[in-house]
Amino acid sequence: MASDESDGRDPLFRYDDPIFADERLLEITHLPGPDRIVGRDDQMLRVADALNPAIFGSKPSHLFIFGKTGTGKSLISRSITQRVITEAERDDINVKYAFIDCGEQNTEASIVKTVAQVVNEPERSGVTVPDRGLGTGDYYKRLWDVIDRCTDVTIVILDEIDMLEDDEVLRKLSRAGENRRISDSSIGIVGISNKIDFPDNLSERVKSSLSRDELVFPPYDANQLIDILNKRRDAFHEEVITDEVIPLTAALAAQEHGDARKAIDILRNAGRLAKKRNDARVTEEHVRAAKEKTEADRFSELIExxxxxxxxxxxxxxxxxxxxxxxxxxxxxxxxxxxxxxxxxxxxxxxxxxxxxxxxxxxxxxxxxxxxxxxxxxxxxxxxxxxxxxxxxxxxxxxxxxxxxxxx
Missing domain, CATH: 1.10.10.10 (Winged helix-like DNA-binding domain superfamily/Winged helix DNA-binding domain)
Known part of the structure; x- marks a missing residue:
């Protein structure tokens, strides 16, 4: 197709969105502001308490967080860590964090390399961290240099920590200060898992060296899911979603162990389905069809x-x-x-x-x-x-x- 000469835009594409005002609010990677987080006040306080010392440049407590998928574990960890960074900046304390998905990066070398790359400021550290070509020991040496020269506190969030191929990385990170690998900085570990018995499977060396707090996130109930979805209602244009859409989406997700991630996925897919069908509003019919698509997509990801x-x-x-x-x-x-x-x-x-x-x-x-x-x-x-x-x-x-x- 030729371009539309009247405004230079290609008519092959669509430049208006009759359904979504800001679809990004429904993306899993979206980190909502504190005012959009509901139903997790106690958990936020516990995570904040563990990380609080970082605000003053001191070593935070290590923390393991457990709970089913979609209970807010990763969201709260990232949100509170970001707030710690902001508060620390007020006193010129440099806090950085690295978020690692252990489902994708589960080896000792890949984790150490990634943390070093995220934290590094080459002009400040004088260190480069290449993607390949170094042994695990060399990556550790560069990591210690980077942490000491670029941060006062480094927080390492390990999502799906139970997927680690080798837990030796936990021992080395947690004892870096004690073993004098770093001298001018400190490290805090936040491990996230949906397996509450995960610590039982840690090696004895790690169990003896990794002193930590533990926290369990319960599933959301239907009312909390309604609140969560209402906080993201502005992802849609006004009057686009019918009154029954959010309660139905919450009810369907509540049946699946109160999974907020799934509720948000269903709502987004319902909107996309309405747009695909050129429907003016998102209805109960779209939600039910979206639930099946969401479940199929998730299972497909699992067995991919x-x-x-x-x-x-x-x-x-x-x-x-x-x-x-x-x-x-x-x-x-x-x-x-x-x-x-x-x-x-x-x-x-x-x-x-x-x-x-x-x-x-x-x-x-x-x-x-x-x-x-x-x-x-x-x-x-x-x-x-x-x-x-x-x-x-x-x-x-x-x-x-x-x-x-x-x-x-």
Whole structure:
């Protein structure tokens, strides 16, 4: 298409948005101001209390935060840290922070490198931190130099800390001052996880060296979710969303353990759906359709890149769930269904032990939930597994895989 000569704009694109006034307010990466955060007053106070010493250039307390997805853990951690930085600046105290998603960067070297790169001011430190080419020990040396020369306090936020490949980085960061790796600065660690038993799995060396506070974030209830969504209502033009949209979105998300992130995702997807259909308003119908899309998108993200065999095992569990009144199944039953699927798809059949390991991996990734059940005295225990998502959604996502779709 040619450009519109009247104003120089390309007619292929749309330059007005009849639905959204500022869609960025509904992005997961958006950090709302303090006045937009609701239902977390106690948790904000606890996080602020742990980080408060940083305002004066002193070492903050290390803090582990636990809670289900969408309960505000990352949001509050980032928000309070940003406020600490602002307050510290009043007294010329230089506080910096690095936010690391351990789901993406889970090795010791990648974490140390990233923290160093975020904190570094090369003209001040005289240090460069390359993306590659250095060993872990060299990255640590540069990190210590950068922290000492560029900050008074460095706060390291490790989201999904349970995904760490090696927890040695926690020991080295927490003891950097004590071991005289840094002398003019200090480090505070905020670890975030949805697994409350994560500290039990830390190595003994880390357990003995990492003194910390712990904090649990409860799920939001429906009323809190309504407040959260109302605080972001100005993402839409006035009068665009109908009265039932926010209460319905909150109610649907409250059913899923009070997940605010999911509620915001549903609301944004409802708006996008209305715009795609050229509808003037966002309605209850858009919300219900958006819920299904949001769930499918989330599950798709979880299994993105999963091997064919893992998808076949999940498909076996999905078929069992669909065709039974039960919602959890022992490994042996799943294995039997899995062998039928692999036979039809001409996939190699893994051993039952390997299938059990893959199921445990999926449990760790929160794709499914696995629990061990005792068989009775002297008879050991076996694992049972269940889907965490609606089987219809799981099936729809799995069938996007061209090979699995041959099953249909």
């Amino acid at each position: 890149g999963s091997p064919q065999q893992a998808k076949a095992i999940l498909y076996a569990l999905t078929l069992l769930t669909e065709n039974s009144t039960e919602d959890e199944f022992p490994t042996k039953i799943i294995y039997s269904q899995y062998k039928q699927i692999t036979g039809r798809l001409e996939l190699d059949i893994l051993s039952e032990r390997r299938v059990q390991e893959i199921l445990q991996e999926q449990n760790f990734l929160n794709v499914i939930q696995s629990e061990r059940e005792g068989r009775g005295r002297g008879r050991g225990a076996h694992a049972k597994h269940r889907l965490l998502e609606d089987p219809e959604i799981v099936k729809k996502v799995l069938l996007r895989d061209s090979r699995l779709s041959m099953e249909e």
